[in-house]
Amino acid sequence: MNRAWVRRQLREQWRGRDVALVYGLVVVVVSIVAAVRPPGQLRDIVAGSSTNLANLRQRPLAVLFASAFVISPAWGLWIIAPMVVAYGALQRWLGRTSVIVVGVLGHVGATLFVATMEITELAKGRVGFRIALRPDVGVSYALAAVAGVLVVHIAATWRRRYVLMSLVVIVGQFFILGNFTGLGHVTAWLIGLAVAVPVARATRTQHRVIL
Numbered sequence: 269m270n271r272a273w274v275r276r277q278l279r280e281q282w283r284g285r286d287v288a289l290v291y292g293l294v295v296v297v298v299s300i301v302a303a304v305r306p307p308g309q310l311r312d313i314v315a316g317s318s319t320n321l322a323n324l325r326q327r328p329l330a331v332l333f334a335s336a337f338v339i340s341p342a343w344g345l346w347i348i349a350p351m352v353v354a355y356g357a358l359q360r361w362l363g364r365t366s367v368i369v370v371g372v373l374g375h376v377g378a379t380l381f382v383a384t385m386e387i388t389e390l391a392k393g394r395v396g397f398r399i400a401l402r403p404d405v406g407v408s409y410a411l412a413a414v415a416g417v418l419v420v421h422i423a424a425t426w427r428r429r430y431v432l433m434s435l436v437v438i439v440g441q442f443f444i445l446g447n448f449t450g451l452g453h454v455t456a457w458l459i460g461l462a463v464a465v466p467v468a469r470a471t472r473t474q475h476r477v478i479l
Contacts, residue, residue, distance in 0.1 A: 296345055299339040303341070314403050335404065338405040375456070382452040408452075413459050416460020420471075
């Protein structure tokens, strides 16, 4: 009886969260394997998978992909928990494909916008050339975009609180960090909000057709 209950609970947790769980597991494994390497090798792994200006110029597609699977330092893996919750909510609402599309849009869109701003600031002499080698890896841009889309999925009674909390987190970290990574999170969240508008219209139209 207990085993059957456990299996049912596991199936329920897996249902609608398989994208997040598989992706999160891969990120955890890759990040831990990287973290236990000697410091020099860890720096090489992060530098090689980073979406900095130098890497984006030489091999953009490779680093855009690789950077989404590395979190460093390892204590940053705490973000996997909210990622599973957010991705799971979006997948249960719109399906696997939507989760992947939104995540890619947030990760790639925010990364390229940040790169454009870095190039602009570099050209104006406001930042040093070291910015071209600044490490930038992780899952946070994609998560911010997913959080933006979920604004229209939250129940109306909780939506205002959710938006306020999101603004506090997203805008707050921008002012706290005061760097291009903070700008990337804001950009990714806005990308999510932009996607949420047509999604909300489409779901309302579908709901009317079904009724």
